[in-house]
Amino acid sequence: MFVTHLGVDLLAGIIPELCVKYPDLHFLIGGEGPKRIVLEEVREKYQLHERVRLLGALEHKDVRNVLVQGHIFLNTSLTEAFCMAIVEGASCGLQVVSTRVGGVPEVLPEDLIILCEPTVKSLCEGLEVAITKHYQGVVPPAEAIHNRVKNLYTWRNVAERTEKVYDRVAKERILSMNERLYRLMTHCGPVAGCIFALVAVLDFLFLLLLRYIVPDAMIDIAVDATGVNGAWKQQEQHSTVEKIRKTPPFSERSDCNVQT
Template sequence: MSRRTYNIAMVCDFFYPQPGGVESHIYQLATKLIDRGHKVIVITHAYEDRKGIRYLTNGVKVFHVPFAIIYRSSTFPTVFSFFPLFRNIMIRERIEIVHGHATMSTLCQEAILHGRTMGLRTVFTDHSLVGFTDAGSIFTNKLLKFTLSDVDHVICVSHTGKENTVLRAALDPLMVSVIPNALVSDDFKPLPRPEPSSLPFAQHPLPAHPLGPNDTLTIVVVSRLFYNKGTDLLTAAIPRILENHPNTRFIIAGSGPKAIDLQQMIEQNVLQDKVEMLGPVRHEKVRDIMVKGHIYLHPSLTEAFGTVIVEAASCGLYVVCTAVGGIPEVLPSHMTVFAKPEENDLVAATGRAIAALRANKVRTERFHEQVKAMYSWTNVAKRTERVYRGISGDISEEEFYGADDASHWSVTRGRNFALIDRLKRYYGCGVWAGKLFCLCVVIDYLIFVFCEWWWPGDQIDIARDWPRKPPASDDD
């Protein structure tokens, strides 16, 4: 039996041509949902020469809206001025579900608010971890509570991320699902290795490329060079690692404000022949960089998932990473060496990884097939589709929430769009904040009423759809 298909809008500030985990997640999820018969569009801001409407592989239609960027690719908060354009796109494309991504995305937060005002189902995927103590985190979490007070369902990429989001937005845990990131394993294959020899012990061969004590070992880093990615930690650790292990070199790919610190460290320690900085790289070139290395170093200070370490393991690299956030959930222990987010421990963990590789104790040539079996975008799309079916009422409450919890969700599951009910949900966000949020919702509703009068929906042309693929069956 074929399943119902949906018209879905993915909304986020972070999308191609900018490289990154969120960007890759949105694109891969969109293409796999299209493979299952759904219609998916992406709404993001303009990127230099990327303006207007673009079509990507598999018929992914991308709207690049002209809004100013203020910080790390996030647009300036407009709150209401995005609404008329957003409404026009929703009507033209006959969108049923608005799926926003990333806490730090202004477009995402505004789209969820406007989508609910228009009577659309909404889903939010959180890709990051945010603290609770500093002023920026407190402000961010308050805004997230505002947005998620009236969302149908929330998806997190790790169980640690789920705990963080539930606490930050004061959500019922039953309202949050965990669906991890994945990768296209065929795009991250290791270099081909020679066949093992036909000696009597070939049934248990040594790794195809054993490292000798004097062979050069390459450590790869592919990351945005920001504070939260541990660039300061990396800058402090590299000279010590190279001092302890002379036959080692680094390849660093990525850009960001902390790149200048790395360059200064290289010059001060005269490491130009030991550390190569490649600058920003396109995502399709990441595999070509990774296969040059033996170890992937990931010194992040906070991370909800860490797709790049999955890509590194798939390329056959031994992973050294900090045990923060959701990273310990991502890969099994035989593929990783964990370190505390401290300089001394990161240096020690890297030393252990180097020693293990030189002693041929790690079978990295097996990593690719193991990762391929663990992570699949097709599986992510199926699980996301199930969320869409649940919030749209196409599967029973017992099936979506579980038999034991169905009665608990009998009222809140089908969150209605009546203005008075929405205001009740927002009013509970705080003594002062609740009143402010209610005012924002009322203004948003009045703008919607004005737009419906000024430019009725039935006068907006409907866009022609890209030819759809046959809907996936229940067995697919």
């Protein structure tokens, strides 16, 4: 099992409980930090030197070679936005067990991740489910998991998602300063609303100062990715049409062998 060096307090409670229950279970723990001493104390207290290996900080080039040594990837984060680590774990064919925090539930398909509450009890239960799956041989092959994950976050896919967000934001109506302050004061409560409104006013004044120091005219305008008047996009569409035109009909293709 490979574990990220996060949520150390949770991990410290998980390790002794599962190692006693599963004598052949081994933990590979990657990461470095001030709480490493907690894990060292747990290993010493329960004499788990053979089952718990603290790898420390890993170079990015070495991550894959370490991950493929395990079967389960455990993430014990207490807070998380996206968690690239679980994508890397799944990409290496590992069954992922993770705390249900932040954006983690949206990262991987449900059958590739076991989500748990950020408690020792819940994580132990999730790990036992993953361990049982491996003992029963019902976990998909590592190659199959990798092939699924590698198509989830291609650069084209990420670019298309980002473009959709920008397009949606660009279509939204720009609120005036008065409307923004009114929304803050009516939606955030009488006390917090006033505080947020004050911060917004200070931010606006700071923006005016920055615009005075560096006028808008001095800022470079981003280049249109589609070219002048969408020329690049039109050229791409034209090339696609020409390729279709030059493709021979089905009955004339030399690579088709129809037998009756």
